[in-house]
Amino acid sequence: MIREDSYAGRSPGGRWLLCVVAFWALAPLIASAHRQDTGFLNRTTMLDGTAYRYVVYLPMDWSPKQKWPVILFLHGSGERGTDGLDETQIGLPSALRSHPERWPFVVVMPQIPFNHHHWTDPNMMTMAMNALNTEIKEFRGDRERVYLTGLSLGGYGVWEIAKNYPGQFAAIAPISGGIFWSYAPARWHNQELAEEYVRAIGRTPVWMFHGAEDPLVIPSQAEILFKALTAAGGDVRFWEYASYHHNAWDRAYSERQLPQWFLSHRLSEIAANRPYSERRVIPVHPIPVRVDPAIYDTYSGQYADFGTIEMTIFRQGDRLMSRRRGGDPVELLPETSSRFFYPSGSSTRITFEHDPSGHVTAILYSDDRHEEHWDRVAHDSGNKLSMR
DSSP states (O other), X not given: OOOOOTTTTSOHHHHHHHHHHXXXXXXXXXXXXXXXXXXXXXXXXXETTEEEEEEEEXXXXXXXTSOEEEEEEEOOGGXXXXXXXXXXXXXXXXXXXXXXXXXXXXXXXXXXXXXXXXXXXHHHHHHHHHHHHHHHHHTTEXXXXXXXXXXXXXXXXXXXHHHHSTTSOSXXXXXXXXXXXXXXXXXXXXXXXXXXXXXXXXTOOEEEEEETTOSSSOTHHHHHHHHHHHHTTOEEEEEEETTOOSOOHHHHHTOTHHHHHHHXXXXXXXXXXXXXXXXXXXXXXXXXXXXXXXXXXXXXXXXXXXXXXXXXXXXXXXEEEEXXXXXXOEEEEESSSSEEEOTTOOSOEEEEEEOTTSOEEEEEEEOXXXXXXXXXXXXXXXXXXXXX
């Protein structure tokens, strides 16, 4: 007995309706199959028969509808390995996790193995550039906006790749690095070494960061390059962090200006760059401004997060004091009349917020990693706490 197919027996109109219904039922699955994952993605590149694992970071709002700026990030010696993961733990990758909104870039993070490999090795530079070019093609990278940065061992790599691949990067930012490699001490005797790098880099914008008390890569490495670039009419900034040792990268990658500085430069504009030279010693904390201590009375009170008192502010003579929940009193110093910092040099800032009539309503408690908003507590006639 031959069974009649119920679908084949339907009218053309009915079959069309079933197809429409089926399409809309499957549409979410089809879209999800083609949706690009974002965040930290694992990749592999081959060089001379050896596989090297690396990671590429895509912003959450990445889309193929536009071209994207790209950063090549070079890790330090402590992140060498073959897992393709350790290079994502410190430096720029950490800043991406803390403040993704500041970094609208595709970021390529290659990794070099152990066995005495360095970013200055020709094959390691080739591997890094291969990974970079692969991800530029895969994720619509903008060749006009490709940038280079790295820390410590990676800072050495920034200078070396910038010299060996001129015309590839719109700006570079070496951190705690230099050109006088600790594993090649004879380089210190080459009097023309700095000029060799300067000639290759030309007018490519450079922003160097270094700890003023770095015992591993001494600050004079950066100073020599700064002077050479300045003398050659280059475009260079040198920020030296007072009291910092080798780890200048946490502070550097938390600088809000850095990603904006990268984005302000394009490859085709380098030739027109005018000479620019800036050297700054960044103090541990800002120099306090003068304010009328009477304003401290308006800040005094308790500040709470969903009913829990997080901080008490009070005046002690001509000083403004703060006390965290269960902690000891600590003085606050004015960066502006409404923004304060701790004398310890912490990145934490306490900003007093006002309503349109000028009354203090809340505190914004922020640091390099996060922000918290605490409302000022008012005491009503029944001595009960309420939010003002």
